Amino acid sequence: MTEGLLEIRDLSKTYTVSQSLITRRKQVLRAVDGVSFSLKRGETLALVGESGCGKSTTARLAMRLIEPSAGTVRFDGSDIGALRGSPLRRFRRHMQIIFQDPFASLNPGMTVWQTLEEPLIVNDLGNQATRRARIHEVMQQVGLAPEYAGRYPHEFSGGQRQRIGIARALIVRPQLVVCDEPVSALDVSIQAQVINLLGDLQAQLGLSYLFISHDLAVVKHIADRVAVMYLGKIIETAPKRDFFASPRHPYSRALLSAIPQPNPRERLNRMALSGEIPNPINLPQGCRFHPRCPFAVDRCRKEEPTLTDVGADKAVACHRVDDLPDWEGSPDPLDILSPAGRRRVAAYAARTRPQLPTTNSSQDVSEV
Amino acid sequence: MTVAPVFMPARRHRRLGSLMRHLRSPVAVTSLIVVGLALGATLAPGLLAPHDPAEQSLLARLAPPSFLGGPEGHFLGTDQLGRDILSRIIYGARATLLISIAAVVISCSIGTTVGLVAGYNGGRTDALVLRLIDMQLAFPVILLVIAVVAVVGSSVLTLIVVLGISGWPQFARIVRAAVISVREMEYVEAARAIGAPAMRVIFRHIGPNVLSATIVFATYELSRMILIEATLSFLGLGIQPPTPTWGGMISEGQKYISLAWAASVFPGIAIASTILAINMLGDVLRDALDPRLSGEDGR
Numbered sequence: 001m002t003e004g005l006l007e008i009r010d011l012s013k014t015y016t017v018s019q020s021l022i023t024r025r026k027q028v029l030r031a032v033d034g035v036s037f038s039l040k041r042g043e044t045l046a047l048v049g050e051s052g053c054g055k056s057t058t059a060r061l062a063m064r065l066i067e068p069s070a071g072t073v074r075f076d077g078s079d080i081g082a083l084r085g086s087p088l089r090r091f092r093r094h095m096q097i098i099f100q101d102p103f104a105s106l107n108p109g110m111t112v113w114q115t116l117e118e119p120l121i122v123n124d125l126g127n128q129a130t131r132r133a134r135i136h137e138v139m140q141q142v143g144l145a146p147e148y149a150g151r152y153p154h155e156f157s158g159g160q161r162q163r164i165g166i167a168r169a170l171i172v173r174p175q176l177v178v179c180d181e182p183v184s185a186l187d188v189s190i191q192a193q194v195i196n197l198l199g200d201l202q203a204q205l206g207l208s209y210l211f212i213s214h215d216l217a218v219v220k221h222i223a224d225r226v227a228v229m230y231l232g233k234i235i236e237t238a239p240k241r242d243f244f245a246s247p248r249h250p251y252s253r254a255l256l257s258a259i260p261q262p263n264p265r266e267r268l269n270r271m272a273l274s275g276e277i278p279n280p281i282n283l284p285q286g287c288r289f290h291p292r293c294p295f296a297v298d299r300c301r302k303e304e305p306t307l308t309d310v311g312a313d314k315a316v317a318c319h320r321v322d323d324l325p326d327w328e329g330s331p332d333p334l335d336i337l338s339p340a341g342r343r344r345v346a347a348y349a350a351r352t353r354p355q356l357p358t359t360n361s362s363q364d365v366s367e368v
Numbered sequence: 369m370t371v372a373p374v375f376m377p378a379r380r381h382r383r384l385g386s387l388m389r390h391l392r393s394p395v396a397v398t399s400l401i402v403v404g405l406a407l408g409a410t411l412a413p414g415l416l417a418p419h420d421p422a423e424q425s426l427l428a429r430l431a432p433p434s435f436l437g438g439p440e441g442h443f444l445g446t447d448q449l450g451r452d453i454l455s456r457i458i459y460g461a462r463a464t465l466l467i468s469i470a471a472v473v474i475s476c477s478i479g480t481t482v483g484l485v486a487g488y489n490g491g492r493t494d495a496l497v498l499r500l501i502d503m504q505l506a507f508p509v510i511l512l513v514i515a516v517v518a519v520v521g522s523s524v525l526t527l528i529v530v531l532g533i534s535g536w537p538q539f540a541r542i543v544r545a546a547v548i549s550v551r552e553m554e555y556v557e558a559a560r561a562i563g564a565p566a567m568r569v570i571f572r573h574i575g576p577n578v579l580s581a582t583i584v585f586a587t588y589e590l591s592r593m594i595l596i597e598a599t600l601s602f603l604g605l606g607i608q609p610p611t612p613t614w615g616g617m618i619s620e621g622q623k624y625i626s627l628a629w630a631a632s633v634f635p636g637i638a639i640a641s642t643i644l645a646i647n648m649l650g651d652v653l654r655d656a657l658d659p660r661l662s663g664e665d666g667r
Contacts, residue, residue, distance in 0.1 A: 089563035
């Protein structure tokens with residue numbers, strides 16, 4: 001089996017929390033608990049799950065922005081866990097990150113130009129003239145007029161700021177980009193634009209994405225593979241098509257059935273979960289999902305399932321994976337539309353996709 | 369690669385322009401004039417003062433201001449030794465401002481460094497610094513100064529050192545809090561993600577976003593120092609006579625306040641207006657240093 005661009009093995013991050021002032025009892029919070037996955041070159045892997053399940057922590061561990069407690073990260077064949085100091089800093093340009101909140105991810109005291117120039121300066125790339133050309137090029141790639149370079153972040157809208165964040169990530173020509181909920185802070189109409197931009201840039205530049213999201217509609221649009229996390233563990237991985245057609249793990253099914261249905265006539269086929277997500281300090285024995293799982297049996301309460309290969313590039317961590325009823329699912333919203341309605345949706349999708357400039361045109365492409 | 373027309377931003381220019389715009393408001397202009405006069409008096413009192421501040425004239429003691437019927441030549445009147453009050457206020461600015469500015473510079477440097485280190489490192493360093501701050505804040509400044517002056521005697525240098533050391537905890541607290549809030553911002557994480565060394569992260573991303581809070585606080589601290597210095601002189605613990613200081617003049621004049629209010633009221637007005645002007649400038653500076661508040665900018 002060929003090695004992917006990013007290979008994560010048994011990655012863990014634990015935090016020590018002192019619970020009580022008096023007894024000073026130390027307790028351990030397992031934010032990420034033995035996560036393994038691999039990401040192929042040019043692929044988009046979506047990491048999905050509820051908030052607090054460790055998605056963002058996993059991504060930051062993979063980037064070495066947080067030091068892992070255990071496990072290995074291999075990038076392009078080399079172990080990056082061993083890097084320290086300036087070799088680590090030099091490595092960083094290959095793996096970049098786009099943040100969730102475009103209002104917090106840009107330094108308010110730096111102009112767009114300064115923000116985009118910094119990665120080039122820090123990594124000692126190019127001279128003044130080539131830097132200038134590169135900033136210009138990247139701004140056009142993300143659909144920003146280069147005339148805006150002298151402006152400060154507060155002068156832009158949320159969608160434009162997110163484009164600046166994308167430009168900052170791309171300017172050093174990374175191979176892998178971590179997208180940490182890149183659209184969940186944006187308006188729905190802007191979401192589509194940014195998602196389409198990310199897709200176009202991937203096709204154009206051959207990028208790989210580690211895409212973190214809790215929004216399955218977005219994931220369905222952009223991902224190649226899906227990995228579902230629950231309380232610090234991956235509980236199911238599958239190619240996107242299989243995942244949305246027939247999710248195996250009961251939790252994945254619950255997530256999918258929580259997607260709002262646009263058609264009011266459609267009978268709801270909801271699998272509502274009862275109970276709260278357990279406290280990650282006091283994890284339940286056995287399968288961590290069993291207190292909320294409608295299919296739980298005795299074995300689930302005692303023995304923790306491992307992520308097991310179930311064929312066709314799929315893996316599930318569930319004891320009862322073979323006993324579960326078939327997934328009825330819910331129809332694709334597009335399937336229930338009339339042909340005319342489908343044409344309207346397609347026309348809207350085309351309209352919201354920003355026109356990417358050809359490489360040697362310098363016309364203003366930003367109408368946003 | 370094709371090199372399309374390039375737009376170089378005039379960034380320094382813009383920041384400066386924003387400051388200039390803010391300084392054009394009437395409040396800012398008035399404050400600038402007052403502070404300018406005080407600084408002028410500190411640097412070259414001889415050019416502004418009509419008389420020698422030590423020149424006594426016992427025949428013209430406790431005279432009212434000339435515009436209220438006092439003798440010609442003493443615009444603000446004279447004190448109990450017949451010295452010209454206006455000239456003494458002008459000469460008094462030197463001791464007062466020298467001590468307060470130097471003290472603020474000292475406390476700001478110590479406090480900012482300590483606050484940056486504590487805020488960025490966190491953990492034990494932070495806990496230790498916090499305890500130190502609490503300890504010093506629990507001790508009244510005036511009491512500290514009285515104790516030190518009683519032991520080593522009062523001089524300009526002593527006052528600068530004591531006041532300078534007494535002020536660092538407030539700076540450290542403000543800088544620490546600002547660093548902690550900025551440290552967790554995603555743009556700091558982004559800077560680390562592009563491979564920026566720690567020093568660059570601190571000075572390019574954390575520093576500037578903490579600096580405006582520090583500068584603004586320094587102006588408030590400056591006016592507080594002026595007040596403390598005046599208080600000490602008033603209590604007789606500051607600069608010793610005959611060197612004129614604003615606090616000392618109030619102290620001497622208040623004994624004769626029923627006979628000649630001018631001797632203590634005008635130094636008081638000098639203190640109040642200087643402090644007011646400095647605080648106003650602090651506000652202007654805060655607005656000008658925050659790019660989000662600098663508004664307009666060629667949209």
